[in-house]
Amino acid sequence: MTPILEARGLASGYGAGLVLRGVDLAIRPGEAIGLMGRNGMGKTTLIRTLMGQVPARGGHVLIDGADATAEAPFRRARRGIAVVPEGRGVFGTLSVMENLRLAARPGADGRVDWPLDRVMALFPRLAERSGHRGDQLSGGEQQMLSIGRALMTSPRLLVLDEATEGLAPLMRDAIWDTIRAVRQAGIATLVVDRTVAAVLSLVDRADILVKGSLAWSGPPERLQADPETMHRHLGV
Numbered sequence: 001m002t003p004i005l006e007a008r009g010l011a012s013g014y015g016a017g018l019v020l021r022g023v024d025l026a027i028r029p030g031e032a033i034g035l036m037g038r039n040g041m042g043k044t045t046l047i048r049t050l051m052g053q054v055p056a057r058g059g060h061v062l063i064d065g066a067d068a069t070a071e072a073p074f075r076r077a078r079r080g081i082a083v084v085p086e087g088r089g090v091f092g093t094l095s096v097m098e099n100l101r102l103a104a105r106p107g108a109d110g111r112v113d114w115p116l117d118r119v120m121a122l123f124p125r126l127a128e129r130s131g132h133r134g135d136q137l138s139g140g141e142q143q144m145l146s147i148g149r150a151l152m153t154s155p156r157l158l159v160l161d162e163a164t165e166g167l168a169p170l171m172r173d174a175i176w177d178t179i180r181a182v183r184q185a186g187i188a189t190l191v192v193d194r195t196v197a198a199v200l201s202l203v204d205r206a207d208i209l210v211k212g213s214l215a216w217s218g219p220p221e222r223l224q225a226d227p228e229t230m231h232r233h234l235g236v
């Protein structure tokens, strides 16, 4: 199956420093991938380079097998890739409903897989607070809203960067349940999260970045059976 999104020998960085040093990674339709690695190894930079927010300095980004390395970020997003960014990206002065409506657009082939009522059904908590302003929501509710906004674009691939960071345990569980539901709906997911056990319980494959290249890739069971690798590359 042709990957939705692929990095081939991808290199990028900031200023004089190189962060990614030739990353190969592919996400196929319906796959759930855990992008893992210790702090500062380049996970967020990889997401930003895949989406075009950080320019590639070498290698290629492919979307559906076609070179997209020079494509603008909004064009990549229109091909059905939605990112829930670290830090959430909710409009604080707009209501929950307005935040969702503003994000709405049809998916890559014109389909609307996630109309407002389906998003509201996934997040009853947001439905109850539909008139509240973004900045009146708790951190977990803002995270739900951010995921809801991403779903309003009917993505084929949802990228989640630190979606559970800073949330209380119950709220974390609610976010993991949501990611599971998104997955079951057939959407591919690329998940970056510090909660290693939760990520491994969810994904089909773990890809571990070490110093800007892919150091390990395989099924979560194989990683869990290898405490040496878990400790060396993930610090657990």
Ligand SMILES: Nc1ncnc2c1ncn2[C@@H]1O[C@H](COP(=O)(O)OP(=O)(O)OP(=O)(O)O)[C@@H](O)[C@H]1O
Pocket (backbone or CB within 6 Å): 014, 019, 037, 038, 039, 040, 041, 042, 043, 044, 045, 046
């Ligand atoms: N805007 C920026 N300008 C300069 N350097 C940056 C910038 N963003 C990240 N870096 C540096 O790039 C390296 C990789 O950071 P990145 O955020 O991609 O790592 P990460 O694996 O996502 O880690 P974390 O879990 O800490 O976010 C780090 O050394 C970081 O300091």
